[in-house]
Amino acid sequence: MRTARQNWWAAGLLAPSVGLIGVFVLIPIVLTLWLSLHRWSTATPFGDAEWVGLRNFDALFSSALVGRDFRQALRNTFVYAGLSIALLIPLSILFGVIVHRAAVRGTTFLRTVLFATYCVPMIAVAIVWSKLYSPTEGPVNQALGWFGIGPQPWLSDTGTALISLVFLNVWQQLGYFTVLVVAGLTQIPPSVYEAAALDGARNVKLLFKITLPLLRRTLLFCVVIALINAIQVFEPVATITQGGPVGSTNVLTYHIRQVGIERSQGGLASAMAVTLLLALMAVVTLVFALMRKGDDR
Amino acid sequence: MTRRVSITRRAALLSFMLIACVITAFPILWMVATAFKSSDEALQTPPVWVPGHPTTDAFSAVNDVIDIPRSFINSLLIAGLTTTGILLTSLLAGYVFAKYRFRGKNALFAVLIGTMFLPPIVTLIPLFRIVTQLGWDASLVGVIVPNLANAFGIFLMRQFIAGVPDELIEAARLDGASELRIVFRIVAPNVLPALAALAMFAFVYHWNSYLWPLTVLQGNEQASPIVISLARLLTYTGSAANTPQVMAGATLAVLPPLILFVILQRFFVNTMSRAGMTG
Numbered sequence A: 001m002r003t004a005r006q007n008w009w010a011a012g013l014l015a016p017s018v019g020l021i022g023v024f025v026l027i028p029i030v031l032t033l034w035l036s037l038h039r040w041s042t043a044t045p046f047g048d049a050e051w052v053g054l055r056n057f058d059a060l061f062s063s064a065l066v067g068r069d070f071r072q073a074l075r076n077t078f079v080y081a082g083l084s085i086a087l088l089i090p091l092s093i094l095f096g097v098i099v100h101r102a103a104v105r106g107t108t109f110l111r112t113v114l115f116a117t118y119c120v121p122m123i124a125v126a127i128v129w130s131k132l133y134s135p136t137e138g139p140v141n142q143a144l145g146w147f148g149i150g151p152q153p154w155l156s157d158t159g160t161a162l163i164s165l166v167f168l169n170v171w172q173q174l175g176y177f178t179v180l181v182v183a184g185l186t187q188i189p190p191s192v193y194e195a196a197a198l199d200g201a202r203n204v205k206l207l208f209k210i211t212l213p214l215l216r217r218t219l220l221f222c223v224v225i226a227l228i229n230a231i232q233v234f235e236p237v238a239t240i241t242q243g244g245p246v247g248s249t250n251v252l253t254y255h256i257r258q259v260g261i262e263r264s265q266g267g268l269a270s271a272m273a274v275t276l277l278l279a280l281m282a283v284v285t286l287v288f289a290l291m292r293k294g295d296d297r
Numbered sequence B: 001m002t003r004r005v006s007i008t009r010r011a012a013l014l015s016f017m018l019i020a021c022v023i024t025a026f027p028i029l030w031m032v033a034t035a036f037k038s039s040d041e042a043l044q045t046p047p048v049w050v051p052g053h054p055t056t057d058a059f060s061a062v063n064d065v066i067d068i069p070r071s072f073i074n075s076l077l078i079a080g081l082t083t084t085g086i087l088l089t090s091l092l093a094g095y096v097f098a099k100y101r102f103r104g105k106n107a108l109f110a111v112l113i114g115t116m117f118l119p120p121i122v123t124l125i126p127l128f129r130i131v132t133q134l135g136w137d138a139s140l141v142g143v144i145v146p147n148l149a150n151a152f153g154i155f156l157m158r159q160f161i162a163g164v165p166d167e168l169i170e171a172a173r174l175d176g177a178s179e180l181r182i183v184f185r186i187v188a189p190n191v192l193p194a195l196a197a198l199a200m201f202a203f204v205y206h207w208n209s210y211l212w213p214l215t216v217l218q219g220n221e222q223a224s225p226i227v228i229s230l231a232r233l234l235t236y237t238g239s240a241a242n243t244p245q246v247m248a249g250a251t252l253a254v255l256p257p258l259i260l261f262v263i264l265q266r267f268f269v270n271t272m273s274r275a276g277m278t279g
Helices: A003-035 A055-060 A065-101 A107-119 A122-132 A139-146 A161-186 A190-198 A203-214 A216-231 A235-241 A252-262 A266-296 B007-035 B039-043 B057-065 B068-099 B105-117 B121-133 B140-147 B151-161 B166-174 B179-190 B192-208 B211-216 B226-236 B240-276
Strands: none
Touching (some): A003 B140, A065 A107, A065 A203, A065 A216, A107 B007, A107 B240, A122 B226, A161 A216, A161 B007, A216 A266, A235 A252, B068 B140, B068 B179, B068 B192, B068 B226, B068 B240, B121 B211, B151 B192, B179 B192, B192 B226, B211 B226, B226 B240
């Protein structure tokens, strides 16, 4: 096909997606950056924005209430993400290894059950878990009682509310990450294991010396995706805890929406969004750097 | 891979898997069980695990609080139209990125793929304003149109279309087929499993999606998809006595994505596994 004709086709076939992503994703990114330097009410046109330089960012890192609330939400978001990753990655390796080995019947069924939770709307998950966690008539405390563990306050206490939301997240996402780990495991040639087995390596040693190092790329991908998913936590906070008690579950997606949509402080909320984006990029860069360091060794 | 496993290890593994299944399935089973309880049973301490006298009262009561049929139609419109759009735009763009060569292609692809990793909250506020300026706020149009194309779909399609032999496409071109005809008659049939997986992924994602419709549809309850009606059901029925109603609503909302998953899971799991790794 001649180049000119080919270019016209390329442009035509790309136009719908590039146009849509351009208008509804790329332009909004630029606008978020621009708005973060302005005082602007979300209820007014973009043209009404008033230049304030870095004053929004000053407010976010000041000792004023605006700053303290934001920094608490930022901290909560990364604690939530960190705890989610710390639970999700080891569990998905465990389940991934079991499902992959398929030495007994029933692993496909386990995979189906695990993955099914991923399809349940988060709002339904949040509603169901809020009832499961109910301190009096909830089954979770009831079940703990069988093992001699006293009732826990779960969502109603500042010390346990955030971790309660982490459990709910882990429950929903474990199947997805298990599937990713299984996919990574299928790419490790069986000959690697056979060679190691001849050298007398046993199960646990195999896992740490062979499986995990060869799975590093997969795990890196999992960590990054788990982090980005965790930042999106919204439904349980918006419908069940409203950020409470005392701000202990106030996370950024909820907080930025509160400020930018409910209170119409679009400029301030954009500064929060930019800070989140920069923090996220810093953490992802750090994760990659740590992985590369691991490669050199 | 089959290996010889001793009886004890096999038993240990089986019981571990059984426990894992029970714990994982428990919240869903409890939701369904509670939907069939009476108010009295829902209030009992210790909790009633299996309803003694199953009743469908809760299901009929839900419709008095929220408009279930209307919410389902709205959800179907949002998820169905968005999915159709994503399939079309991803197929076309995926074809170009897999089979065309032009200057700046890789840079453009990198920019598009970068948006895949963007948390939606980063663009929520200007996006809401853009949709409002376009006059689409409080309408389903505003919920659907911004999501008609996405980077994940383009990425997935490019991965799979790259595997379609160039000879097939060249032969069709020599026969005088137009590029559109090639996409729909040659390329699409060759990547059907990936299309099925993408359809399922998009439908489930947009059936479940909450933040964006909540933001766009403020003040228009008529347009609420089921997930937003469900949140309203929870607020209107605060007391624990109404738990069966809330669970009945949740059970109804969960059914479509879950049924779709059970039907298409084979494609989904395979495709996710193959595409995830090249990322």
